[in-house]
Amino acid sequence: MAVFAFFSMMYVPNLIVPGDAATTANNIMASEGLFRIGIVSDSVIFLIEIGIVVVLYVLLKPVSKTLSLVAAFSRLAMTVIQGINLLNYSTALLLLSGADYLTVFEPDQLHALVLLFLNAHDSVVLIWGLFFGLHLLVLGYLVYKSGYIPRILGVLLVFAGLFHLTKAYGTMLLPTYEEIFALVGFLSIIETAFPLWLLIKGVNVEQWEKRALESA
Numbered sequence: 001m002a003v004f005a006f007f008s009m010m011y012v013p014n015l016i017v018p019g020d021a022a023t024t025a026n027n028i029m030a031s032e033g034l035f036r037i038g039i040v041s042d043s044v045i046f047l048i049e050i051g052i053v054v055v056l057y058v059l060l061k062p063v064s065k066t067l068s069l070v071a072a073f074s075r076l077a078m079t080v081i082q083g084i085n086l087l088n089y090s091t092a093l094l095l096l097s098g099a100d101y102l103t104v105f106e107p108d109q110l111h112a113l114v115l116l117f118l119n120a121h122d123s124v125v126l127i128w129g130l131f132f133g134l135h136l137l138v139l140g141y142l143v144y145k146s147g148y149i150p151r152i153l154g155v156l157l158v159f160a161g162l163f164h165l166t167k168a169y170g171t172m173l174l175p176t177y178e179e180i181f182a183l184v185g186f187l188s189i190i191e192t193a194f195p196l197w198l199l200i201k202g203v204n205v206e207q208w209e210k211r212a213l214e215s216a
Helices: 004-013 023-032 032-060 066-096 101-106 107-146 151-173 174-199 204-216
Strands: none
Touching: 004 023, 004 032, 023 032, 032 066, 032 101, 032 107, 066 107, 066 151, 107 151, 107 204, 151 174
C-alpha cells in the first residue's frame, strides 16, 4: 500500500502547478496515462484499506470490542471519502477530454475549472485526515492497553493521530499557515512504526489468545 500511496499521492501531484491553470492542464494532457495510473493506484489503496480495517478489528477486538469498532468505522469512513474524492480527478479528466459539449467553454475557463477540481481534491484530503486522526488516536489507545503489542507503538500512534488532527484543523482554520501545518502533519510518519513492527516482529500470539478468551 505504501508503494501505491507514494506514487499516487507524492509523484502524480507534481503535474499540478499551484495557481497556474494552463500549465497544469497541459501537464495532465501531456501525461494523461500517468494521471490515470495515479487514479488506479488510489483505488487499489482504498481496496486494501478495507482489508486492513477488518484485520485491525480482529487484532484489537480482545482489548475492547466497542473501541475496536470505533477505530474500524472511522477508518472505513476515511476510505469511503477517499474513494468519493476520486470524482474530482475524474471530473478534471472529463473537462480535458475534448468532448463536443465542452466547446461552450473557452480554453481558459476549462483550465480554471480543472484546477478548481484539483484544488477541491486537496481540500477533501484534509477532511478524510480528520477520520484518520480519530482512527489513530483510538488505535493507539488499544495498542497501548493490549499487552501483546509494545506500548511504545501505542504512544506513537496517539501522537500521529494528534499530528493528523492538528494539520487538518489547523489548515482549515488558518490556511495562510498551511506550510507549517503540513510540516506538523509530516511528523505523523511515526505511525509507520506500527505496521513495520507487525510485518517484522508480529504480535505475542499467546497473550492475544489469552485476552481473546478473557473477552469471550
